[in-house]
Amino acid sequence: MGLILGIESTAHTFSFGAVSSDGVSVLPSHSSLYRPEEGGIHPREAADHHVNSSRTLLEKAMDDWGISGGEIDAVAFSQGPGLGPCLRVGGSVARSMSIALDVPLIGVNHCVAHIEIGRRMTGCSDPVLLYVSGGNTQVIARASGRYRVLGETLDIGIGNMLDKFGRAIGIPFPGGPIIEKKASEYVKENGPDRILDLPYAVHGTDMAFSGILGAAISHANRGEDHGLVCHSLQEVSFASCVEVGERAMALTGKSEILLGGGVACNKRIREMTQTMASERGGSAHWPDWRLCIDNGTMIAELGRRMLDSGEATKLENSAIDPSLRTDMTPISWS
Ligand code: ATP
Ligand code: FE2
Numbered sequence: 115m116g117l118i119l120g121i122e123s124t125a126h127t128f129s130f131g132a133v134s135s136d137g138v139s140v141l142p143s144h145s146s147l148y149r150p151e152e153g154g155i156h157p158r159e160a161a162d163h164h165v166n167s168s169r170t171l172l173e174k175a176m177d178d179w180g181i182s183g184g185e186i187d188a189v190a191f192s193q194g195p196g197l198g199p200c201l202r203v204g205g206s207v208a209r210s211m212s213i214a215l216d217v218p219l220i221g222v223n224h225c226v227a228h229i230e231i232g233r234r235m236t237g238c239s240d241p242v243l244l245y246v247s248g249g250n251t252q253v254i255a256r257a258s259g260r261y262r263v264l265g266e267t268l269d270i271g272i273g274n275m276l277d278k279f280g281r282a283i284g285i286p287f288p289g290g291p292i293i294e295k296k297a298s299e300y301v302k303e304n305g306p307d308r309i310l311d312l313p314y315a316v317h318g319t320d321m322a323f324s325g326i327l328g329a330a331i332s333h334a335n336r337g338e339d340h341g342l343v344c345h346s347l348q349e350v351s352f353a354s355c356v357e358v359g360e361r362a363m364a365l366t367g368k369s370e371i372l373l374g375g376g377v378a379c380n381k382r383i384r385e386m387t388q389t390m391a392s393e394r395g396g397s398a399h400w401p402d403w404r405l406c407i408d409n410g411t412m413i414a415e416l417g418r419r420m421l422d423s424g425e426a427t428k429l430e431n432s433a434i435d436p437s438l439r440t441d442m443t444p445i446s447w448s
Contacts, residue, residue, distance in 0.1 A: 116187035117141070117179070118421065119211070120414025123204030124196025124224050125249060126155060126288075128164040130175040131410025133418050135187045140235070143409040144175035149287055154278075161199035168207055175410075183215055188426070190417020193221030194438030196249075201434035209432060218426035220417040221434075223443040224408075225250060226261055228374035230419060231412035236399035238370040244359045244387065245440075247375030247408075248273035248288070251321060251355065252440060253362045260441045264365065265319025265358045272351055273377045275323040279347060282331045283340055293344045294380050300341025310338060310346040314354060319361055321354045352383045356390050369396040379403040419447040 115134050122129040122145075131143035148163035150156060176182070191208035194201060205221075212219035229243050243254040243261070251267035270278075273290055280289020312329045315322035330347045334340060359371050371391050377383060378400050391398040405412060420426070423446040 115139075116185050117181060118188045118190055118414045118418045119186050120410040120412065120417055121189065121191040121204045121208050122224070122408050122410045122413050123164050123200050124192050124194075124408060125200055126160060127408040128167050128171065128203070129408060129410035130172055131412070131414050132175070132179060133411065133414045135418065137418060137422075140411055140415070141179050143404065143411045144171050144178065145409060146171055153281075155197070157197040157199045160197065161203050164200060164203040168203070172207075186211070186215055186217060188212075188218040188220055188417060188421050189215070190220040190222050190413050190420075192224040192227070192413055193427070193432070194224065194435035196224060196436055198434065198436045201436060205432065205434045209429065218421060219429065219432055220420050220425065221427040221432050222413055222416045222420065223438055223440065224413070225252070225254075225440040226443050226445075227412040227416040229254065229261060229372070230416045231405050232372045232374045232399065232401050234415055235401035235405060236372065238372055238397070238399045240368055241370035241372035241399065242359055242362045242366060242368050243372045243374055244355055244378070245375045246272050246355055246373065246377035246383065248277060250375060251323070253319060253355075253358045254440055255362055255366045255368060256445065257366070259445050260443070261445065262441050263439070264362045265321065268317065268320050268322045269324040270327070272323055272355065273375070275327045275351065276347070276377070279327055279330050283334050283343075288376070290377055290380065293347065294382065296341045297345040297348050297382065300339065300345045304342070306345070306349075308342065309349050310343060312346055312350045314350055316354045316357055319358050321358055323351060326351055348380070348382050352380075352386050355383065356386045359387065360390050360394065363391075363394065363396060369394075371396065371398050373398070373400040374406060376407045378406040423447045
């Protein structure tokens with residue numbers, strides 16, 4: 115059985131994943147994460163990391179899956195959105211492999227890939243997607259052949275906000291998982307009731323996170339218990355996402371909500387989403403955490419769906435697009 119290979123390189127993560135061409139098997143991704151020594155991501159350094167890790171990573175992945183180049187039926191890659199220098203590495207690897215193996219090339223929309231792997235793994239069919247990652251925070255639903263963005267952050271992504279707060283209190287990148295741990299340890303000892311005053315920013319179906327970031331840093335600088343600040347930050351910022359998710363469900367009449375993106379690894383946002391969905395008689399879904407964070411497998415899965423509906427990318431149309439939007443990709447599959 116042949117495989118569709120997926121290559122992810124939008125930002126920090128360089129990853130190879132695969133699904134079988136018949137859609138039956140989903141293979142685990144092999145990923146390498148660029149971690150800046152200090153400060154935020156430096157696109158060129160991240161791109162260098164991707165170049166340096168690509169060969170070993172691919173060899174390890176193919177070894178683990180037990181396949182040879184001849185079993186790769188098509189090569190899918192993240193065409194956008196993301197950081198230009200990083201996307202370019204994935205694009206070049208994908209083009210070279212497609213030419214060398216003489217198989218179709220499929221440029222995919224990274225945000226749509228988060229949705230499709232979630233639908234595939236959880237079995238939900240027509241969800242509202244709460245896409246909460248480092249760079250993106252969007253509420254998305256399918257309508258008239260596109261995934262439409264119904265609401266989104268007006269400033270920074272929720273994950274970037276968590277990472278920036280982490281950096282301000284001395285937590286290395288990525289801050290989200292450690293913030294979750296500090297918050298849950300705090301709640302175990304003190305209970306969930308006390309929440310610090312933080313600005314809650316929902317504007318219609320849009321959200322904003324820079325105000326809450328500044329206020330949380332001030333609380334920490336004033337000597338508040340970091341566990342309490344982490345707990346408060348999660349409660350307030352996650353509540354705004356879940357509120358917009360609920361509004362989108364009410365507006366579209368859809369009964370399923372699907373979490374995707376790295377922040378969807380967080381147990382508390384899952385729990386809040388679950389509570390909201392059950393209260394409205396709907397259902398909440400999320401894939402395994404390895405498929406919530408950026409990964410090559412989701413790129414392969416979207417590539418498979420596109421190929422099945424007759425879509426491949428000609429070499430001359432395979433340039434990366436750092437500002438590709440979720441709603442720019444026509445959905446030709448069911
Ligand atoms: P995108 O290109 O889609 O914006 P990304 O480059 O931000 O993606 P992801 O792997 O989707 O990459 O998400 C990474 C983000 O997820 C980081 O900001 C990280 O802190 C956050 N994150 C990961 N695990 C958790 C967690 N348990 N709780 C909260 N945030 C988390
Ligand atoms: Fe992502």
